[in-house]
Amino acid sequence: MTTTDSPPDAKPGRLKPPARRRNSGDTERGFSRVFRWITTGSGAFLLLVLAAVAVFLIARGLPALTASPDELSGKGGLPTGMNSLWDLVGPLVFGTLLAATMALLLATPVAIGIALFISHYAPRRAASVIGYVIDLLAAIPSVVFGLWGGRTLAPIISDVWVWIAGVLDFLPFWTVNVTNTGRSLATASVVLAVMVLPIITAVSREVFLQTPTLHEEAALALGATRWEMIRTAVLPFGRSGVISAAMLGLGRALGETMAVLMILSPGILYSFQIFDSGQQQTIAAFIASRFAEASGLAVNVLIATGLALFVITMVVNMGARAIVARRKEFSGAN
Amino acid sequence: MSATTSITDDAGAVERTRALLTTADSGRRRADRAMTILIYGAFLLAVIPLVSLLWTVVVNGVERFDGDFLFTSMRGVFGGMDMGGAYHAAVGTLMITLTATVISVPIGLLVAIYLVEYGRGALARATTFFVDVMTGIPSIVAGLFAFALFTIFLGPGAKLGIIAAVALSVLMIPVVVRSCEEMLKLVPNELREASYALGVPKWLTIVRVVLRTSVAGITTGVLLSIARVIGETAPILITAGVSDSINFNVFDGRMMTLPVYIFSQYRQGPVPCREDALDCLVSINFDRAWAAALLLIIIVMLLNLIGRLVTRWFSPKLR
Numbered sequence: 001m002t003t004t005d006s007p008p009d010a011k012p013g014r015l016k017p018p019a020r021r022r023n024s025g026d027t028e029r030g031f032s033r034v035f036r037w038i039t040t041g042s043g044a045f046l047l048l049v050l051a052a053v054a055v056f057l058i059a060r061g062l063p064a065l066t067a068s069p070d071e072l073s074g075k076g077g078l079p080t081g082m083n084s085l086w087d088l089v090g091p092l093v094f095g096t097l098l099a100a101t102m103a104l105l106l107a108t109p110v111a112i113g114i115a116l117f118i119s120h121y122a123p124r125r126a127a128s129v130i131g132y133v134i135d136l137l138a139a140i141p142s143v144v145f146g147l148w149g150g151r152t153l154a155p156i157i158s159d160v161w162v163w164i165a166g167v168l169d170f171l172p173f174w175t176v177n178v179t180n181t182g183r184s185l186a187t188a189s190v191v192l193a194v195m196v197l198p199i200i201t202a203v204s205r206e207v208f209l210q211t212p213t214l215h216e217e218a219a220l221a222l223g224a225t226r227w228e229m230i231r232t233a234v235l236p237f238g239r240s241g242v243i244s245a246a247m248l249g250l251g252r253a254l255g256e257t258m259a260v261l262m263i264l265s266p267g268i269l270y271s272f273q274i275f276d277s278g279q280q281q282t283i284a285a286f287i288a289s290r291f292a293e294a295s296g297l298a299v300n301v302l303i304a305t306g307l308a309l310f311v312i313t314m315v316v317n318m319g320a321r322a323i324v325a326r327r328k329e330f331s332g333a334n
Numbered sequence: 335m336s337a338t339t340s341i342t343d344d345a346g347a348v349e350r351t352r353a354l355l356t357t358a359d360s361g362r363r364r365a366d367r368a369m370t371i372l373i374y375g376a377f378l379l380a381v382i383p384l385v386s387l388l389w390t391v392v393v394n395g396v397e398r399f400d401g402d403f404l405f406t407s408m409r410g411v412f413g414g415m416d417m418g419g420a421y422h423a424a425v426g427t428l429m430i431t432l433t434a435t436v437i438s439v440p441i442g443l444l445v446a447i448y449l450v451e452y453g454r455g456a457l458a459r460a461t462t463f464f465v466d467v468m469t470g471i472p473s474i475v476a477g478l479f480a481f482a483l484f485t486i487f488l489g490p491g492a493k494l495g496i497i498a499a500v501a502l503s504v505l506m507i508p509v510v511v512r513s514c515e516e517m518l519k520l521v522p523n524e525l526r527e528a529s530y531a532l533g534v535p536k537w538l539t540i541v542r543v544v545l546r547t548s549v550a551g552i553t554t555g556v557l558l559s560i561a562r563v564i565g566e567t568a569p570i571l572i573t574a575g576v577s578d579s580i581n582f583n584v585f586d587g588r589m590m591t592l593p594v595y596i597f598s599q600y601r602q603g604p605v606p607c608r609e610d611a612l613d614c615l616v617s618i619n620f621d622r623a624w625a626a627a628l629l630l631i632i633i634v635m636l637l638n639l640i641g642r643l644v645t646r647w648f649s650p651k652l653r
Contacts, residue, residue: 035537039448043461046445046511049504050464053471056482113376121373130377137384139634141565143593144627147600148387151620194383201380223355225366248470255472257568258593262600284474284568291572295490306478310471317470321463 054310061304067297077290077298079268085301089308091268095280096309099185099260100253102274103192108246110193111200118201119208120230131205138198146262149191150183154263157190158182161275177276183265186274191259196249203248207241208234240323247320251313257284283309388631395628398621404629408578408590414605414614420626422580423595426495427633430574430591431564433499433584434506439556441503442510449511450518451540468508476504477569484573493575495584498591501569506559513555517548550648557641561634567593592630599623 067076069083078088114134118127158180165178178184211234219229235242264285265277273279287302287309294302403419411418445465449458480501485492521544529539545552575588576598590598599619607614615621 030535031538032536035540036452039444039452040457042441042444043448043453043457045441046461046468046507047457047464049507050468052483053475053479053504056479057475060478060482110376110379113373114380117373117377121370122377133384134380136635136638137380139561139638140384140387141567141593141630141634143565143567143596144387144391144631147596147623147627148390150600152386152390153383194380197380225362227366227369228362230369251470255470255474257472257474258597261568262597284472287474287478288568288571292575299490303478303482306475310475313470313472313475314467317467320470321466324466325463 057303057307057310060300061307062300063297064300064304067300071297072301075297076301077294078301085304088268088301089283089305091270092281092283092286092305093308093312094270095185095268096254096282096284096312098272098274098280099189099192099282100250102186102189103196103253104246104250106190106193107197107200107249108242111197111245111249112204112242114197114201115204115208116230116234118205120226120234134198134201137194138202142195142256142258143262145191145195146258146260149187149259149263153191154182154187156182157187158184161186165275177273179265179275179277181265181277183263183277184275185264185280188260188263189274191263192253192256195256195259196253199252200242200245200249203245204238204242207238207245211237240326244320244323247316247323251317251320254313254316255284255309256282257288261285261288391624391627391631394621394624395626398625399628403622403625407580409580411578414607414611414616414618416613416615416618418622420592420595420622420629422577423590423592423626424629425580425582426574426577426589427564427591427593429582429584430495430498430502430570430589431560433496434502434563435556435560437499437503438506438510438559442507442559443514443552445507445511446514446518447540447544449515451536451544465508465511468504469512471504473501473505473566474568474572477501477572479504480569480573493573493588494586495574495581495589498570498574498589499584501573502563502566505566505569506563509559509562510556513558514548514552517551517555518544520551521547550645553648554641554645557637557644561637561641564637565593565630565634567591567597570594571597592626592633596623596626596630599626 064072064076064085067085072078072085073080073083078085082088114130118130118134122130161182161184162178162180165176168176215233215237216229219233224232260282261284264281266281266285266289267278268281269279271279283305287306290298291302402417404424405421406417406419407422408418409422445461449462449465452458453461477498480497483500484494484497488494525543525547526539529543530536534542570591571594574591574594576594577588577590581587581589600623602619604616604620605614605618607616
């Protein structure tokens with residue numbers, strides 16, 4: 001029955017769509033069009049939000065940028081001895097970059113190691129468990145890292161810093177000061193390193209797993225050991241991925257507030273005394289520590305420093321994303 | 335005799351040649367082994383802080399972690415009093431995170447639908463790129479943005495839960511977009527085509543077929559993004575302030591959240607007690623901070639766990 005019925009049914013069905021399309025010129029009608037507008041609008045809204053972040057920060061930071069030195073040191077709440085905004089922002093940018101760079105230098109080699117461990121060394125079943133453990137590290141809130149860093153890590157690690165400072169004592173032209181409390185930029189950087197570790201690991205792991213199997217097998221067939229295979233096939237393939245992963249980690253470390261705020265004993269200096277307290281401060285921690293008491297122009301000053309942080313992290317992140325995007329286009333793996 | 339020795343010599347030579355060809359020489363083998371040890375070491379090095387952190391939080395936090403802590407606020411608690419809890423902070427965390435979720439999930443989901451179902455051309459490319467960039471916005475900058483936005487209307491001293499919720503939304507939306515996008519991409523095209531073939535309009539196909547199929551994945555993504563923002567401290571500190579009382583209303587007055595509670599207790603530091611004071615605990619502030627940290631970690635871990643279980647239980651069996 002069905003076989004005899006279907007041809008007459010199918011025929012008008014096959015004929016109708018072209019006719020309808022000719023009539024309206026567009027198959028999209030009714031709520032479908034509204035729905036497309038709604039979703040497209042929310043896409044545009046997202047871009048608007050990002051633009052709004054920049055616009056509002058600029059608008060509210062502008063009074064601080066245009067204020068006279070007298071106003072800044074009076075109502076602007078600048079620390080004594082400073083009479084322009086750059087006197088404040090400069091050392092803060094320096095401290096932020098120093099802390100983030102040190103964190104990155106500590107975290108990247110370890111993260112690459114873990115990523116290789118998961119992708120090429122660990123047994124298959126263990127690898128997913130280990131990946132989950134590393135993700136756990138990413139899920140822990142930064143304030144808990146700060147609490148742990150300030151209460152547990154700082155007293156322990158200060159002995160290590162004292163020892164390192166003792167070893168470095170032979171250096172001429174440079175005396176290494178060291179604090180016994182452990183509340184130094186070095187400790188903060190170690191905690192920051194632990195916090196960015198999961199990000200760098202996650203991205204690098206994905207890249208390493210994408211290495212073409214044929215490259216790996218070719219290397220092994222030529223008699224390479226496992227490490228030589230990784231060095232000749234995996235690492236060159238993953239280089240740009242690792243670089244962008246490190247930059248993403250850098251972006252995270254630059255903006256991290258609580259760990260630095262709770263561990264570091266701050267100062268506002270251009271100083272490389274990373275084992276001493278009262279030397280450097282980062283932008284994010286500075287804003288968080290001053291914001292509650294600030295009012296009037298002081299708020300504008302803080303927002304202007306926040307704008308500096310926003311610009312730095314945007315540049316770093318966009319750089320990282322651009323590398324990732326370019327890699328996607330030219331990669332032979334897909 | 336001579337024949338046999340020459341054969342054994344040959345065998346030895348063959349063995350040596352084979353060894354030469356099939357195994358690496360000792361220097362290369364040593365490098366290989368050293369790198370293996372280093373890579374295993376890197377993994378162990380990363381586990382140490384994780385274990386240490388979880389261990390100290392559990393050991394220090396479990397002491398005060400009881401019903402009294404969970405269901406009292408800090409109102410009227412001062413000095414080294416052996417009382418006070420995190421109820422008000424838990425309430426604030428719940429309300430602010432809930433508000434942020436209500437704001438972010440619809441927007442995030444719509445953007446994801448746009449990117450997967452409609453996204454062509456420059457706007458889609460720009461959106462994809464800037465979603466990635468937005469995931470890197472420092473949390474304190476999001477807080478400053480929300481503050482700058484609301485204080486234009488409400489005056490400079492405004493500290494409300496809703497401002498914090500907006501700040502968290504700025505951080506949360508890109509995460510929701512990313513995870514929902516991945517989930518929507520997983521829906522097989524055959525399902526969409528089958529739906530179109532039945533004459534279902536596109537929007538109904540998306541709502542009834544695509545979203546229905548990926549609801550488990552989307553739930554997971556939302557839960558994980560909540561877990562991500564629930565621990566944010568800095569933006570809430572500068573937008574919702576600090577409070578000692580219970581406040582359920584995000585549109586009225588300051589609110590406390592668990593991360594800010596941890597921070598403010600930590601900042602108060604040790605209590606100066608008199609020598610003979612019996613009701614004064616020197617370390618009470620740190621004890622409360624640890625207990626609140628334990629509560630926060632439990633919440634985050636539960637969200638992660640439930641998120642993963644939801645995918646495992648409710649994802650459609652496609653194959």
